[in-house]
Amino acid sequence: MNIKHWLYDHLISLGMSDSTAKFLNMLALLIALLIVVLIIGYIIRRIIISISHRIAARSKTSFDDILVNNKVPLNVARIIPLLMMIEFMPAVLEDYPYIDGIVEKILQVLGIVFTLWIVRSILNAIKDYFKTLPNFKDKPIDSYIQVFMIIAWFIGIISSFAIIFEVEFITFVTSLGAASAVIILIFRDTILGFVASIQVSINDMVRIGDWITFEKYGADGDVIEINLATVKVQNFDKTITTIPTYALISDSFKNWRGMMNSDGRRIKRSLSVKMSSVKYLSAEHINGLKQIEIISDYIQKRSDDIIAHNESHNIDKTLLLNGRNLTNLGVFRKYVETYIEQHSAINENMMIMTRQLAPTATGVPIEIYAFSADKRWQNYEYIMADIFDHVIAAVPYFDLEIFEYSNITEVSRT
The missing domain is CATH 2.30.30.60 (SH3 type barrels.)
Structure with a gap:
């Protein structure tokens, strides 16, 4: 460290005291070391990342691409500046052994942390690579990687404590094992929280x-x-x-x-139709429903198919029950589904369905299942209310009734 001695002699020649010269000498060398380490670290990081990207782009295997995506080269590059600090810091702090001891412990603990980052990124890369292999797609790879990561963190934490307290690793582990029962009792919530956090x-x-x-x-x-x-x-x-x-x-x-990351927020709500209002549609009713524009083509096609089927099978239609028929509930269900499909606030690329659930004591539930394009809560509630306002108002046009508990009261009174 000729530079150190030269700078110290120069400061002494300026008339400074020994302690002041040593402090300024240390401070100047520390700043210079940090600047050099940052510059070299930046250059090395750029070189390693550039080389790794080129290798990944040219190679046929996908594993190196996965290593790059999980930042393995970047984490490796971070180690080199730290090693430089560990190598040259004792010379910079030679005149301050107490501070040198503290800084050395901090750098060693940082080395353990950086090493754990490398291990974590490598394990994540291995996990992602195995998931691309057909033989491992149905295997619990995440669980295995988690076990290895927990072991790595445990070893890293124990090593850090051993460095801080200047105890041999084996001695520290042995002492920890003897006191584990007391530690678990005292720090139960903290340990549970720590494990849960991981x-x-x-x-x-x-x-x-x-x-x-x-x-x-x-x-x-x-x-x-x-x-x-x-x-x-x-x-x-x-x-x-x-x-x-x-x-x-x-x-x-x-x-x-x-849901927030998806393309829509689910609408899943039903209304109950009174079973006593469900009936077959006569020709007169069918002609009346053809005036509803969004399902007029559907009704025409379905009624033509039904008439053709009944005529081909010589079915006696003097009784409406015979043969195939349209029902007001079925046409209503088709109307609701078509209305939702055409609604501007519904994501048409996600599932849209209007289904009939199993009948209950409160009627026949007709459930709307769709996804609103706007996921914000206030707008979502407005969209859902707008849909059901329309659907509820449309029910009487199909000679249907919505079940209400007041009906039970009226029946019991009669």
Whole structure:
């Protein structure tokens, strides 16, 4: 370190005291080292990333592409500047052994963290690669990778504590094993939260900003904070619900992220039609329903097919029950489905269905199943209300009645 001695002698020659000269000497060398490390680190990172992208583009295998996508070269490049810091920092802090010891421990712990990042990215790359292989598509690869990652984090954390407390790794593990019962008893919630945090992170179960519904804790809103012990949810009424982190892996909750990331929000609601109002359609009724524009072609085609079938089989239509017939409920169901398909707020590229559910004591449920293109809550509710306003108002045109509980009261009185 001739530069160090030259700078120190120069500062002394300027009339500075020994302690001041040593401090300024250390500070100047530290700044110079940081600048050099940052520049070299940037150059090395660019070189490694460029080379890895070229190799991945030219090779026939997809594994190297997966390594690049999981940032393995980037994480490897981060290690090199850190190794330079570990190599040259003792010379810079030679006159301050106490600070040198602290900085050395910090750099070694950072080395462990960077190594864990490399291991994690490699394991994720292996996981993604195995998922591309037909023989492993139905295998629980995620579980195996999680086990290896937990072991890696455990070894890394134990190694970090051993470095901080200047204890041999084996000695630290042995001491930890002897005190494990007391540690588990005292730090039960913290340990559960820590394990839950790892699993939540690895499985990508919840992110900040996700809308979740957790009925057990009365939570229905956006996640605003995730920490070791708790998850904070801001409900839509602006109240805050605090959920234990380990509850996310021990209890069931609903995460709406999949809906938010999709192309639509599901509408799944039904109305019940009185069974006594369901009937066959006569020719007069059919001619009247043909005036409904959006299903006039459907009714014409269906009625022509039914007439042709009944005539070909010489069916006696003096009694309406004989042969094939249109029903007011069936035509109504087709009308609702056509109306939804033509609705401007419905995503026509996702499933659209109007189905009849099993009859109940409250009538025959007709369920609308579709997806609104606008996923925002307020607009979604408006779209759904607009659809059912129209459908409910359309029911009498088909000589149908909607079931209401008031009908039960009237029947009981009679």
